[in-house]
Amino acid sequence: MATTDPYAPANETSQGRVFTVTGQDWDSLVTGIADEGDDKVVVNMGPQHPSTHGVLRLILELEGETVTEARCGIGYLHTGIEKNMEYRSWTQGVTFATRMDYLSPFYNEMAYCLSVERLLGIEDQIPEQAKIIRVMLMELNRISSHLVAIATGGMEIGALTVMTIGFRERELVLSLFEKITGLRMNHAFIRPGGVAQHLPDGALDDIRDTVALLRKRLPEYAALCNANPIFKARLEGVGHLDLAGCLALGITGPVLRSTGYPWDLRKNQPYSGYDEYDFDVCTWDSMDAYGRFRIRLDEMWESLKIVDQCLARLEGMGAEPVMIADKKIGWPSQLAIGSDGMGNSLEHIKHIMGESMEALIHHFKIVTEGFKVPAGQAYVPIESPRGELAAHVVSDGGTRPFRAHFRDPSFTNLQGTSIMSEGGQVADVIVAIASIDPVMGGVDR
Amino acid sequence: MTDQSNDTSLPALNEETVAPANVVGHRTGMFGVRGSGDTSGYGGLQRSVEMPTGSEPPFGGWYDEVHSALVEAATAAGLPDAVGSVVLDRGELTFHIRREDLQGLVSLLRDEERLRFEFLSGVSGVHYPEDTGKELHAVYHLLSMTHNRRIRLEVTAPDTDPHIPSVTATYPTADWHERETWDMFGIIFDGHPALTRILMPDDWPGHPQRKDYPLGGIPVEYKGATIPPPDQRRSYN
Numbered sequence: 001m002a003t004t005d006p007y008a009p010a011n012e013t014s015q016g017r018v019f020t021v022t023g024q025d026w027d028s029l030v031t032g033i034a035d036e037g038d039d040k041v042v043v044n045m046g047p048q049h050p051s052t053h054g055v056l057r058l059i060l061e062l063e064g065e066t067v068t069e070a071r072c073g074i075g076y077l078h079t080g081i082e083k084n085m086e087y088r089s090w091t092q093g094v095t096f097a098t099r100m101d102y103l104s105p106f107y108n109e110m111a112y113c114l115s116v117e118r119l120l121g122i123e124d125q126i127p128e129q130a131k132i133i134r135v136m137l138m139e140l141n142r143i144s145s146h147l148v149a150i151a152t153g154g155m156e157i158g159a160l161t162v163m164t165i166g167f168r169e170r171e172l173v174l175s176l177f178e179k180i181t182g183l184r185m186n187h188a189f190i191r192p193g194g195v196a197q198h199l200p201d202g203a204l205d206d207i208r209d210t211v212a213l214l215r216k217r218l219p220e221y222a223a224l225c226n227a228n229p230i231f232k233a234r235l236e237g238v239g240h241l242d243l244a245g246c247l248a249l250g251i252t253g254p255v256l257r258s259t260g261y262p263w264d265l266r267k268n269q270p271y272s273g274y275d276e277y278d279f280d281v282c283t284w285d286s287m288d289a290y291g292r293f294r295i296r297l298d299e300m301w302e303s304l305k306i307v308d309q310c311l312a313r314l315e316g317m318g319a320e321p322v323m324i325a326d327k328k329i330g331w332p333s334q335l336a337i338g339s340d341g342m343g344n345s346l347e348h349i350k351h352i353m354g355e356s357m358e359a360l361i362h363h364f365k366i367v368t369e370g371f372k373v374p375a376g377q378a379y380v381p382i383e384s385p386r387g388e389l390a391a392h393v394v395s396d397g398g399t400r401p402f403r404a405h406f407r408d409p410s411f412t413n414l415q416g417t418s419i420m421s422e423g424g425q426v427a428d429v430i431v432a433i434a435s436i437d438p439v440m441g442g443v444d445r
Numbered sequence: 446m447t448d449q450s451n452d453t454s455l456p457a458l459n460e461e462t463v464a465p466a467n468v469v470g471h472r473t474g475m476f477g478v479r480g481s482g483d484t485s486g487y488g489g490l491q492r493s494v495e496m497p498t499g500s501e502p503p504f505g506g507w508y509d510e511v512h513s514a515l516v517e518a519a520t521a522a523g524l525p526d527a528v529g530s531v532v533l534d535r536g537e538l539t540f541h542i543r544r545e546d547l548q549g550l551v552s553l554l555r556d557e558e559r560l561r562f563e564f565l566s567g568v569s570g571v572h573y574p575e576d577t578g579k580e581l582h583a584v585y586h587l588l589s590m591t592h593n594r595r596i597r598l599e600v601t602a603p604d605t606d607p608h609i610p611s612v613t614a615t616y617p618t619a620d621w622h623e624r625e626t627w628d629m630f631g632i633i634f635d636g637h638p639a640l641t642r643i644l645m646p647d648d649w650p651g652h653p654q655r656k657d658y659p660l661g662g663i664p665v666e667y668k669g670a671t672i673p674p675p676d677q678r679r680s681y682n
Contacts, residue, residue: 074643074644075642075643075644075645075646078645080653080660082654083653083654083660084660084675086660087660087675087676087680088675089681118535118536118537121535247564248616248617249617250564250565250566250567250618251618263590268590268593269593269595369681370681375495375496375497376496376497376534376535377496377534377539377571377584377597378535378537379537379586379595381566381595388566388588390566390586392567392569392586394571396469396470396472396494397492397495398472399681400681402571403569403571403654405569405570405571407566407567407569407586411621411625412618412621412622414621415617415620444644445644
């Protein structure tokens with residue numbers, strides 16, 4: 001043994017000899033294996049590894065550089081969000097849901113709220129402006145999420161510029177979120193019954209400027225990657241999965257659309273008024289990582305188209321309600337920017353503290369107790385950047401969810417790891433997983 | 446506020462429209478506390494949890510097509526009792542399936558031309574501790590991309606015999622979903638190729654999302670007051 005590591009010495013187990021290599025000590029592994037006279041190595045990769053797309057643990061069985069078996073170990077980011085939601089009011093549930101898939105918080109909120117709204121029977125009562133704001137935020141979120149998918153995917157294969165420009169553009173979108181919701185992530189902005197508040201002054205102008213800037217910068221990704229021979233050599237034909245495989249494994253989103261099947265819930269089962277927008281479903285027919293990359297690029301353009309249409313509608317509307325008119329459901333308070341930052345609107349405080357005792361009681365009741373949701377269960381799927389996202393929400397008629405289960409597309413799609421990478425090279429495992437774009441916060445919840 | 450004190454005559458219930466209640470639990474009181482000297486009077490409140498009850502055909506629209514196709518296919522396949530009650534609620538169709546017939550039924554659902562539910566969205570467990578004899582529910586959401594329809598299957602198992610057949614042979618995607626449901630609820634999916642924990646550590650005791658499993662947490666001191674963990678706070682129910 002060339003080096004000895006006091007914390008992780010090589011040792012013998014019933015399954016064979018265990019080596020721990022951390023860099024610059026590969027000799028110990030190479031010489032050690034040579035002694036074994038066995039080509040088969042089981043490599044544990046992660047959960048802390050810069051190329052596994054988060055805290056994902058991969059267990060790879062290798063023969064030489066060929067992967068004969070690939071298995072995922074997950075659960076390292078399990079936070080018990082679903083269990084926690086059972087102990088909070090229906091509105092507070094949004095605050096938990098938004099934290100699951102941290103790259104697409106608006107989708108988590110939306111999936112949860114749509115199910116709660118169906119249980120409440122108020123799907124038809126959501127104000128038009130709230131629906132448009134929801135769609136606009138989701139489509140901006142799709143852009144920021146796809147940018148991270150492309151950026152981290154690039155980084156993991158060594159294309160660092162793709163990473164730096166990807167995060168640069170994502171920052172633009174996050175700044176918009178901060179302006180609109182007060183937070184860059186974990187917004188809890190979409191609530192049962194509508195959205196938390198109106199768009200702030202000047203938000204429409206900012207969004208329009210950002211959309212214009214994105215239109216200018218998005219072609220850089222195409223110029224940098226689309227025909228880049230190194231990029232194509234790493235992605236083309238890697239992570240192959242056909243339509244039958246996708247359906248059997250429950251895989252949706254860009255991976256499914258890379259088989260050429262135009263399945264997109266925004267078109268096939270429209271929600272929140274998506275049928276009133278003009279956009280195309282992007283497909284590719286190569287069934288590989290390169291196709292998924294191109295789909296994500298194309299989808300960002302389609303999202304920009306939808307954002308443009310939302311802007312046009314919002315401009316023509318003026319300030320209309322963004323929360324359901326039913327006072328027994330709608331959040332009573334309004335937020336406003338004060339001299340010390342975002343807080344309760346002074347108008348509202350004045351009303352409940354100085355003018356109307358009933359308003360104070362109502363505020364207190366709906367904030368502490370919340371509203372009751374009729375018993376039953378609902379499942380309303382939406383098209384998140386990664387595929388079908390839905391919350392199976394069960395109510396017992398009380399003020400808190402009896403059960404909220406999230407069908408997260410990352411969790412399901414990650415099952416494709418084995419079939420996509422077995423038989424390929426170990427370096428291609430990274431590309432295959434990056435093309436699934438799993439977000440571990442959503443996988444583990 | 447309307448004055449209802451003079452309104453002594455409650456509207457008569459039309460007994461023909463009242464289906465037998467599907468009671469899965471009872472709630473008492475209002476704040477979820479016991480024995481604390483609650484003098485509010487709300488401690489005496491009682492409420493039963495009634496889930497939507499079964500419906501009878503015709504349901505209208507495509508629901509009838511799916512229902513009749515499923516019943517016919519099940520009968521032809523020798524599973525005449527597979528489909529129990531059918532619940533049409535809020536536009537979502539739920540079939541309660543006898544657990545021993547689940548495997549046979551899902552392959553019909555996937556392959557039968559009039560059904561073609563080729564896509565399983567997932568498996569979700571629900572624990573109803575007071576639903577005696579069927580405490581554990583496994584809920585399957587199926588999607589037919591061919592016909593653009595969604596249905597839900599619900600299968601139950603008692604706590605004393607928490608076994609449900611695995612559907613992985615028909616829907617390989619159920620692999621991780623069933624492992625998660627085993628992990629979180631302790632439902633044993635018979636026939637699953639490797640039913641191991643997936644989110645919790647391998648040696649974890651218990652199944653965290655069951656209702657009898659505490660949320661956990663410690664009291665937190667905040668500005669001199671002690672705040673109990675969320676599952677021990679006074680709360681509405």
